[in-house]
Structures are given as structure tokens and as C-alpha cells.
Amino acid sequence: MKKISAILSNLTLDDLREWAGAKILSRGKSYVRNVKGLSRMEDGTLAAWVSGSEEYATSVSLDSDGDFDYFCSCPYDWGPCKHTVAVVLAAAEQVKQKKVIPLLAEDDDLFLALFDDSEDDYEDDDEFQEEDEDPEFTVALSTGKARLQKIFEGMDREELVALLMDLSGRYPEIERGMLEKKQLATGRVDKVVSSLRREIRNITAEQAWHNPWKGEGNIPDYSHVREQLQALLANGHADAVLQLGEELWTRGNTQVEQSNDDGDTATAIAECMEVVVAAVPQSSMTPPQQLMWVIDHALADEFSLLESGGKMLESGAYTQAHWRVVGDNLEARLESMTRPASATFSETYRRNGLLNMLLDAFERSGRRKEIIPLLEKEADVCRCYGKLVDALLAAGEKEKARQWCIRGFEHTVENASGIAAELQGRLREMAEREKRHDLAAAYRAEDFFAGTSRKSYTELRKAAEKAKVWPAVRGCVLRYLETGQRPDPSCKGEESKVWPLPTPEAMRPRDKAEKRYEKFPNLDMLIDIAILERRFDDVVALYQELRKSKRWGWDTDKAVADAVIESHPQIALDIWRAIAESLIGQVKPKAYEEAAVYLQRMCKIYQETRRVSDWQNLLGELRREHKAKRRLMEVLDSLSGKKITD
Numbered sequence: 001m002k003k004i005s006a007i008l009s010n011l012t013l014d015d016l017r018e019w020a021g022a023k024i025l026s027r028g029k030s031y032v033r034n035v036k037g038l039s040r041m042e043d044g045t046l047a048a049w050v051s052g053s054e055e056y057a058t059s060v061s062l063d064s065d066g067d068f069d070y071f072c073s074c075p076y077d078w079g080p081c082k083h084t085v086a087v088v089l090a091a092a093e094q095v096k097q098k099k100v101i102p103l104l105a106e107d108d109d110l111f112l113a114l115f116d117d118s119e120d121d122y123e124d125d126d127e128f129q130e131e132d133e134d135p136e137f138t139v140a141l142s143t144g145k146a147r148l149q150k151i152f153e154g155m156d157r158e159e160l161v162a163l164l165m166d167l168s169g170r171y172p173e174i175e176r177g178m179l180e181k182k183q184l185a186t187g188r189v190d191k192v193v194s195s196l197r198r199e200i201r202n203i204t205a206e207q208a209w210h211n212p213w214k215g216e217g218n219i220p221d222y223s224h225v226r227e228q229l230q231a232l233l234a235n236g237h238a239d240a241v242l243q244l245g246e247e248l249w250t251r252g253n254t255q256v257e258q259s260n261d262d263g264d265t266a267t268a269i270a271e272c273m274e275v276v277v278a279a280v281p282q283s284s285m286t287p288p289q290q291l292m293w294v295i296d297h298a299l300a301d302e303f304s305l306l307e308s309g310g311k312m313l314e315s316g317a318y319t320q321a322h323w324r325v326v327g328d329n330l331e332a333r334l335e336s337m338t339r340p341a342s343a344t345f346s347e348t349y350r351r352n353g354l355l356n357m358l359l360d361a362f363e364r365s366g367r368r369k370e371i372i373p374l375l376e377k378e379a380d381v382c383r384c385y386g387k388l389v390d391a392l393l394a395a396g397e398k399e400k401a402r403q404w405c406i407r408g409f410e411h412t413v414e415n416a417s418g419i420a421a422e423l424q425g426r427l428r429e430m431a432e433r434e435k436r437h438d439l440a441a442a443y444r445a446e447d448f449f450a451g452t453s454r455k456s457y458t459e460l461r462k463a464a465e466k467a468k469v470w471p472a473v474r475g476c477v478l479r480y481l482e483t484g485q486r487p488d489p490s491c492k493g494e495e496s497k498v499w500p501l502p503t504p505e506a507m508r509p510r511d512k513a514e515k516r517y518e519k520f521p522n523l524d525m526l527i528d529i530a531i532l533e534r535r536f537d538d539v540v541a542l543y544q545e546l547r548k549s550k551r552w553g554w555d556t557d558k559a560v561a562d563a564v565i566e567s568h569p570q571i572a573l574d575i576w577r578a579i580a581e582s583l584i585g586q587v588k589p590k591a592y593e594e595a596a597v598y599l600q601r602m603c604k605i606y607q608e609t610r611r612v613s614d615w616q617n618l619l620g621e622l623r624r625e626h627k628a629k630r631r632l633m634e635v636l637d638s639l640s641g642k643k644i645t646d
Helices: 002-009 013-020 022-030 082-096 109-115 135-153 157-170 172-185 189-204 223-234 238-258 264-282 287-299 309-313 320-336 345-364 368-382 385-394 398-412 417-433 437-450 454-466 470-483 512-517 523-532 536-546 555-563 569-584 589-608 612-625 630-638
Strands: 035-040 046-051 055-062 068-072 209-211 216-218
Touching: 002 055, 002 082, 013 022, 013 082, 013 589, 022 082, 022 589, 035 082, 046 082, 046 109, 055 082, 055 109, 068 082, 189 223, 189 238, 223 238, 223 264, 238 264, 264 287, 264 309, 287 309, 287 320, 287 345, 320 345, 345 368, 368 385, 368 398, 385 398, 385 417, 398 417, 417 437, 437 454, 437 470, 454 470, 454 523, 470 523, 523 536, 523 555, 536 555, 555 569, 569 589, 589 612, 589 630, 612 630
Parallel strands: none
Antiparallel strands: 035 046, 046 055, 055 068, 209 216
16 A cells, blocks of 8 residues: 555645546546545555445556556446546545555455456457356256256156246246247247237337437347247248348348437347358359348348348358359349439449449459459440559559559549549549659648648658659749749740659649638648648747737647747747636636646646746736636636645
8 A cells, every 4th residue: 555655645646636637636536525435455446335326336546667557347438437537536535644555354245346367258358158157057057957847757647837837827938939930930920920010010110219318228139030030040930030031121221221229129130130141052053143142131231230140141052153154144133224314323333332342243253354444335325434544453464553543633633532532533643653752742742732731741852752743843832822923844944844743644624613612821731741840940930920820729829839838838828828727717617627738738848948937927827817707716726736635
């Protein structure tokens, strides 16, 4: 306990704020009074019950680095919870009052809840072990079964019948299970199927919804449906399972479409459909028909109800001959499908799905030579340019791949910018592989002008340095950010004469509407570049210019403050004070805690620059100006350098 006592005696609220965050610290302070049974282990580990909506077992210890390690039985798992913070605060109070924290007895319920793992159902933190894999559980289970067997063997027929009648009367599921088992055993499958079909129709007609805030809702229970499908399959009735699966598929999709339950119903139906998919290879369908059954349902699967179907398509049980039949079938479907009037996503969605299945069938049936001709035929309709380019490159047809990249770009640049950008990226990668560094840099410049950012600027710099033209490119880029004049060969005027990079094979046209909304000089980007290049005087000069404009948000201000802490500490102080005062102006306890983060940073600079009196004056000003804000006063008190155990 000695080591953790020393840490607790010097712990401040700022330390806890840094560890748990302002929000959790605030909540933890209000839970100190809920800490019960505070105790410790021999190694100093703290333990306690903390009451909330339930009683939670909580422990806090020190790791090898001297940092807090923690455990709590509450469901919060995104870091330290309010209960662990409350335990630390309660223990710190005990240390302050020089009270001894008692040892935790090994037979105490709290010890058993926290540290006794004798009944855990797992062997380690990574691998969950099922109960039937636990040797101790298996022994206990077998012993229990042996006892029951002796009891049953000692009963006569009348006693057994009476026992079963009593159990079936009290537990309807036992009665139903026994009747269903009898029906299957006697070959009366039609009765089971008819009953299960009615159950499917009834359960799929239920409304599926859940309101987590009120803890209300209705989640249909598909467990019995799944059990019965498994029983039918286990007894060799795969065709019956498929018939019921079609009923469940049709009605279940409608139910999921209308549900509002965070996907719970879809998950339950998907588990049932796993059994249906398992029945496909055992059905009376031919192997190609089996594959087509899965493919047809996969193409229509909008709610991920048939994810297990993918594993069946990977099965080695289906030969190239089987896949050739499937390929012929899918190819005929694609040929008969009406070609869409446009290449928009909504009109080509189903055609693309069918095309992808056909490509897979060609691959699996050994018809790889047909893949490129098919992709060339469908490229302009399905916009599968990326797949075509990859196939051409794999076949060693580099120039043809380049031409398809250019063609695809021209077909998509106006209304499918994502595909166009992908094709530009392929052209850049081809230039990089061919060591055409100037062309690769030209494509990086295209990326930068399409979306100025630190990342696109950095990538452009790397590429231009390889091409040995970075100083000239940098100068043009900075002038663009200052004036809006794009320095590339597509522009007219003097700028195009000093631009050292070639014209890309695929260039985005300048969107007039986009240009109208751009503002120059782009001070935010110029500041970001100056920070990146550590030109701190320029950072400050640009920031002073930026402050004259009306803006929303503090992102650039925060970046500037973090960058100039050492070179221009007063600028950082001014920014953080403005942010803190803005947060205080929201008049919210949460905002006060956030403001404390920036005030703490100011405190650090004042201390490092030996301006402690200025820090005290700032706190005094805030107290006088906001003296009516009690919660803010508590935050300011915590920033005055007081220890939480004082």
C-alpha cells in the first residue's frame, strides 16, 4: 500500500482529468458517496463496491510504469469509468485523513467478485472456452447425468409416464419437442413442415422494434424455427428445409425492411438461413442448381441474411464442369438483361452484381481468357474500368490498360468523381512504376488542386522532390493559395510558363461552381503549410491576417497555439484564453471542464516563463467576472494548485 499511498497523497484533480477525462472526472466526483467497503490487497490494489443502477465491483492498482490500472464490472469499456474515479477519490480522502484502509479478506464477496476465477468459463483473455470443453464442467455434467440415469432406471413405467406428463404440463416446450420428435421419427414430416410454416408466417408478421432509452420493444424469437430446421436437416429432409427457407426468406426480408431494432431480427433470420444454406448441398438439386440457388439469393440479399452462402461458393466440392454450367447460365442472363439507359449506380446495380458473379464463374471454371473481353464489353455500362485495368495489367498489356484508364476517366469525371479519382490514381501508379517522376508529380498536383490538405501537399512534395522540381512547384502552389491562379498547363497566362510539370493524361476540368465558393487567399492552408515547414514567424503573420475574417470553429487557432508555444508563447496564451472564455460563455458544467484543459495549458506556460503572478491575476479576473457560476468556481479552485487530498 505504501507506493499507491504516496501517489494518492500527491494526486491532483488535473492528474485525474488527464487520466479519465473531464467528463468522467466530473461524474466520478458525484459517486464518491456511493463507494462502499473500500479495502485493499497486500500489493496495494484498491477494491470497493460502487452503487449505481447496480452494485459494481471495482478495483484500482498500479501497473509496472506506476500508472493506474483498473477493473469495473459495469458495462462501460471505453477507458476509466466514473466508478474507478470514485474509488480513487475515496481512497485519497482516507489517506488525507491518515486512516488505514483495511485488508480485503479472501472469503469476502468483493474479493470473490474481483479476483476469484475458479468458476470462470475461459482459460485466458483471448480464447473463450465453451462449457462442454471445460474438464471440470464435463465431469460434473457426466456425474449429474449418471445420477439421473440411476433415478430413471429405478422408476417403473407408470412412474416415468407420470413424471413426463407432469413435466410436459409445466413446460409446454417439452411437450412440443416430444411431439415434434415423434412426428419426425415416424416419418410424418408433413406435419412438422406444416406446423413450422405456420410458425414462420406468424413470427414474420410480428413487428420488430426496440427502444433502448425506455427498454421497450419486441424482438421476434426465431430460436425454435432454427432448432426445427436443424432437426429436419439432421433427419435427412433437406428439400423440406429449402421449402421452408424460401418462405422464411420472402417474408423475413419484408419484416427486416420494416423493422427498427438495430439489426437484431436480421441477425436471427440470418442464423436460420445458415441452416437453409447447409441444406443446399444435401438437397435433390444438381450441383449447378445448388450453386445457382445460392447465387440467386445472394444477388437479392439486401440485408445480409445469406452471408454464409459465400462459404458454400468457395467449397471445393464443386468442379470446373459445374462452374462452366453456372457460367453459361449467368452469361445468358446478362445477355438477355436490358442494357440500362444510363450508367448511374441505381440503374446498373443489379447488372454489376450479375457481372461480378459471372466473372467469378469464369475464374472458377477455367475460362479466364473470356474475362477481359467481357469487361471490355461491359466497361462503359457497368463502369468496371478498375477491374478491366487490373486484368489488363495482370496480362502484361500496359498500354491498353493506360488507354482504358483515360477512357474511363473521361466517361466518369463529370458524374462519378470517385471512379475518376481511382483511375487517376492508377495512372499515377503506372507512372511511378515506370519511373516517370515528373508525370507522377503532375498527378499528385491534380490531387492537391482537387482537395487542398496537408496530406495532399505532403504527397505532392515527395513526388516533386523525386522529379527534382520541388522549389518551382512549391512556389507555384503557394501563389495559387494566395491568388487562386491555378499553375498548370491548362491555364492561360504567365503562370503556365513557370509550371515545371507535364500535362497529365487525365485532368479534371475546373468546376466553375466550385471555384465560385473558393476563397483566396486560402489562409487556413497557408498556415498549415507554414506549420509543417516550421516557419513560425509566418504562422503568426498569417494568423493575424486570418483573425480579421469571420470564421466558425477553433481548429486552426488550436493548431497555431500548439505550434508556436515555444517561439511565440503569448500568441498561444491569447488563443487558449479566447477558447476558454468562449466555453465558459456556454454556461454549462461540461463546457467549464473543457475550458479547464486550456486554462491548465496556460498555467504551464505562465510557470515556465516565470509569470505566476499573471496566472493568479487571470484566475482572479475569471472569479470576479463569473462569481455567480458555482460550478465554474469549483473548476477554478481545482486549477489553483491545490492537491485533492489537502
